[in-house]
Amino acid sequence: MSNLEIEPAQKNPPTSMKTRRKRIVGLFRYLLIDILIEQAQGRILGKRFVERRSEERNRKRAQRFVATSLELGGVLIKLGQFLSTRFDLLPEVWLNELSRLQDSVLPVDFSLLKPIIEEDFGGPIESLFLEFNPVPLASASLGQVHEARLLDGTRVAVKVRRPGIEVIIEVDLEALNQVINFLQRRTDLGKLADLKGIAHEFEVTLRRELDYIKEAESARRFKTNLKKLKYVYVPEVFSQRSSNRVITTEFIDGYKITNYAAIEAAGLDRHKVARVLANCYLNQALIDGFFHADPHPGNLFVRPGPNGLQVVFIDFGMVGDITSEMRFQIRRLVFAVINRDVEAIIAVFKALGFIRREEDVDKVRLGINYFLDKFMSLNLGQIKALDRRKLFEEISYIFYNTPIYVPSDFSFMGRAFQTLLGLCTGLSPALSFTAEARPFIQRLMTEELGIPTIPPELTGLVRLLGDLPGADAVQEFFKSPTGEQLRQNALDIFTLPIKLNHSLDRLETGRLQVQIQSSEIKSSADRIQKSNERLITAILVGSFLISGVILSTAAAPVWATIFCLLVALLISLRFFRP
Known part of the structure; x- marks a missing residue:
């Protein structure tokens, strides 16, 4: 039995890996030649002639790619899924067709998966699980998920790697690299992206995805990282029923x-x-x-x-x-x-x-x-x-x-x-x-960027005022277009030092290549920097004064206006010192 015949759900699979490789390369050859013909027609017959037929032509290309991917499986499905969200690279008609690859992968018969489970855990499946549903919950290009119960009754999801998929992946990657090498050498795409690097990244990620031990490690790492987020959850991994080819996780109802x-x-x-x-x-x-x-x-x-x-x-x-x-x-x-x-x-x-x-x-x-x-x-x-x-x-x-x-x-x-x-x-x-x-x-x-925090005395004042009557009215005001603009202006003012520093960096080390060597020039630069600091502080004081005026005309509580004036006063006392 050939490596491709072990997936009975596939229709008319190629009779050899050599044929499979030829079909993958042939698919991309057809796509590339058809695009080149379209470009030539555009130069000869005009852009309008091509545009009228472009959508239908793209649909046929995409349908050809999807049909071949569903027939052959393996890397083509992963590649199609990878491209299905690339609206920067592909027209909408392509994206619509490729989206079929997310849910259209045909399942593998459970009789081919059962031996893998029993071999990896050393016993008949009845002694490993209390229940095991042979009907898959989901089927993907590399693996298949089934619902089961552990011996203690815990409901779990068991993902099993497709049998023989490793050999298929190797052949597919070889064919894909052949296509990538051609595109890198002979087309302008190589100037826009590191195609070989992307192909290598794709290959590394694909091999990692085949190793369920690494997936279990990643799941545990995610669970640790995201524990701080109260609205996010990552399922538990059950190590005693996980291996290189099988991973068992907590079942999720949702x-x-x-x-x-x-x-x-x-x-x-x-x-x-x-x-x-x-x-x-x-x-x-x-x-x-x-x-x-x-x-x-x-x-x-x-x-x-x-x-x-x-x-x-x-x-x-x-x-x-x-x-x-x-x-x-x-x-x-x-x-x-x-x-x-x-x-x-x-x-x-x-x-x-x-x-x-x-x-x-x-x-x-x-x-x-x-x-x-x-x-x-x-x-x-x-x-x-x-x-x-x-x-x-x-x-x-x-x-x-x-x-x-x-x-x-x-x-x-x-x-x-x-x-x-x-x-x-x-x-x-x-x-x-x-x-x-x-x-x-x-x-x-x-x-990371060195912007100073709000002074402690201002933080305390904000907390105090937040409990006063009318605080809700102020919050509602800042949700309005005028309030949102005011908040944006305040952020721009607070980030102004970063922009000034960036401009000074470009002046000193950028395209102008200005070098400060003289002590007199250095002294002048220091004075300019101090002047900039005072200017920024003056802008901050002015912004809070203006905010107070705006709040006083926006039916906000009186204390909100007083708050802005106090902030302006505190900034003045903090920064304008002799």
Whole structure:
């Protein structure tokens, strides 16, 4: 029996691994040739001629890819799932077809999985489990999940690796590398992304996903990291029934995160679910440095919890590590994006390897300005309402004409973020990632960026005033458009020192290459810095005075106006000293 015949659910499998390799390479050859023909037709017959037929042509390509993936299984399904959220690379018709690969994998007959369980744990399945349901709960490209009960009655989910999948993966990776090598050498894609690096990252992640011992370790690490988040839960792993090919975890009763009707029927707030999910990933990326790289709907559940609701993560085969240096740069990037600091974004892009040549900076600056102007003021619902086809054309133009190089380290991180974006949009179109990220950045500014905290005397005053009558009215005011603008202006003022320091850094070490060597120049620079500090303090004092005036005309309590005046006075006493 061949290695492919052990998966009886597959229809008409190839008779040899050599044939399988040829079919995979042939699939990509067909796709590439068809795209080249379309481009040639565009040059000869005109762009309009091609555009009229583009959507149908893309649909046929995508259907061919999906059909071949479902027939062959293995790496093609994982690749399709990886690409199914890449709206920056593929048109919507492709994404719609590829989404079928999330739930359409045919199951393996349980008679082929049972020997694996019995071999790994040294006994008949009846002596290992009190109950074991042979009908799968879910079937994926690498493994299959069944419901069971341990001997003590504990309800569990048992995932078993597909038999023979290791050999299939090796053949598929060999074929995929052959395609990648061609694309890297012969097409412009190699100039836009580290294709070999991304393929290597994909291969490492895939091999790791095959090892269920590593998955168990990742699940325990996630459980430790996310224990601090009261709205997030990670199931227990049962080591006595876990091995390299089998992993047994606590069974989770809950609603699939895209089952909006069930979530609402249970009285759970979809907007809160979206906020919990977004905040959880901010924790993973900006604090823990360890993230779930496959947040598709089948791996996330929602259920009632002790604090109202819980978002439950399952399946930790695909995870990603973020080094401390990368984490620091990502924090800087989020901070810069929130404050629309284009030069700071460029500095981070350089540090992370997205910009490789100094002469490319001006083009990158234009691309960044486009995205900031286009999306920063929109929530997820407004972004979703944009003309998808026009948006794809604009993004494609920016992507292919902006010399940003995508390092392989960010391929899975980018995919996870895009999947997360789609989930949050479906849950709550009103969600704003900028608003969710701001509290994290405010907390991290002191740790990483050196922004001073509020003086203790002001903190005490805030707590005191928060208990006074009328505090709710002030909170409501700050939720209004005027109050939100006031808060944004205050944040801009508090972050002004960072922007000034960044400008001074560029003056001293940047493109102007100004070197301060003379003691007289150094003395002058010190005086300028002190003047800047006094200027910033004066702006702070003025801002609180203006806030007091605005509050006095907004039907807010009198004490709120007094509070602003007291803050202005305390800042003056604290900073304007002889």
